[in-house]
Amino acid sequence: MARRQSSAAKQNDGMTTLLTGEEADDFFAGTLEQQESESDFADGGATTEPIDGEVAAEPREVEEDSVRIYLREIARHKLLTGREEIELARRIKAGDAVAKRKLIQSNLRLVVSIAKRYRHHGLGLQDLVQEGSLGLMRAVEKFDPERGNKFSTYATWWIRQAVTRAIANKARTIRVPVHMNEVLNKLRKSNTALCQELGRVPTPDELSEASGVSREKVLLAYDSSRSPLSLDSACGDDSDATLADVIQDETALAPDEATAANLMVTHVLDSLVCLSTEERELLSFRYGLTGRTPMSLEESGRNMGLTKEQARNLEVRALNKLRRGVNSNMREYLR
Incomplete structure (x- = not known):
């Protein structure tokens, strides 16, 4: 990620932040191990395991290597105390660009920490970190040090908003409204918990009762979570025909x-x-x-x-x- 021109590190004036090399490795390991158990909501929370001897997908390896490099780079910047954050925020209000860059760099690990919670929601971790970094920059610009709030608490809201809006706008071929994405996230968590408790996929009524979401909204969420299928998709392994060639046109006469x-x-x-x-x-x-x-x-x-x-x-x-x-x-x- 750090080597790509589109990465958050390159985009934001070479922004990078904290951790020693060892800490970066530990943090990265924790990032990879703490993967969400909720895969696709439409699959009822089921997860897919690689077949024995199967080679890992190359894009995933590239992403993990990029994240590891990025974490090593942000490890060069130390964490700030509350007093230092307030001092930097005051300098930022006075137009100090160096202070702004330092406050951003010192909180990029917070971006990664939040982004990894959403890595199975349709966007890759690199994209989530980039979007979260934009939210962090917005938080730095809007933070008022005189109100007595802790910067990390304030920034978390902006980072999460940037990440969730990016998922809503970019993760699907057909855009799902932000409020429906919030419902989907709530249902995913309830769906995962019920799958573990019941040992099977919960029914819409069970999911509605556990989540507090109406049955109608649960059914609507099922429809919203389905991925569209392209009519240009191949119809068979040994055929050049597409789905558009074989699907009946219901508006045409037989x-x-x-x-x-x-x-x-x-x-x-x-x-x-x-x-x-x-x-x-x-x-x-x-x-x-x-x-x-x-x-x-x-x-x-x-x-x-x-x-x-x-x-x-x-x-x-x-x-x-x-x-x-x-x-x-x-x-x-x-x-």
């Missing part, structure tokens, strides 16, 4: 229905031979025959140079002729 519709149009047009040219033209305007857009009597008459009353009389005469001359083919559609 082949037999399309054939029947075309045949009906043909029979309707054939039945118009008993009408005069003027009558056929009026019905064509009035009912949208031959692909036209249906029109009102007034519009149809205007196109033909007729008044509305003349158009009505012409329509009545044409329809009466059609009723008298309905053939056997048309009777099939009038049952």
Whole structure:
């Protein structure tokens, strides 16, 4: 992470913070071991274990190495006492950029500590640390040393807000509102606890009772937590076809229905031979025959140079002729 231009360390003027080398290793080990047991809420809190002999995924190894390097770098900066934080905050209010950088650097471990709690919520740890670092910078700018609050307590709120909003905005293909993400987090915790207690996936009613969330919201959360499937996804291992190629278009007519519709149009047009040219033209305007857009009597008459009353009389005469001359083919559609 520290070597990437997009990392929090590079973005924020080379910001890095505290720990000795040994402490960094211990802290990193704790970070990796304390992984959330809640995987995806939609899977009911189940976790997946690697198969024996399976090689670890390369992106995970790269991320862990990057985090280890980052922790070693932030270990160079010592923790601040409350008095030092207040002094730096006062200097920051006076426009001291050096004091601002020092306060940020000395609290980057807090960012990592908070970010690791959300590492299984759709964003990688590197991205979470970057977002949390932006929240830390905001906290440094907004902190008022004269109110008697501890900076770490104040900064925790800003860091957590930045991380959770990033998850809400960036972790999913379809954005889930922030308030729904808060409900999802609450349900994940209840879901994990119930899975351990019951030894199975809890029902929506059990989850609702344990979390205090209504059953309707629990069901909505289930739907919100599902990941969308791309229509460009491969349909099979040995096929170039995609899901879009094989999923039925429910708005389109089936082949037999399309054939029947075309045949009906043909029979309707054939039945118009008993009408005069003027009558056929009026019905064509009035009912949208031959692909036209249906029109009102007034519009149809205007196109033909007729008044509305003349158009009505012409329509009545044409329809009466059609009723008298309905053939056997048309009777099939009038049952």
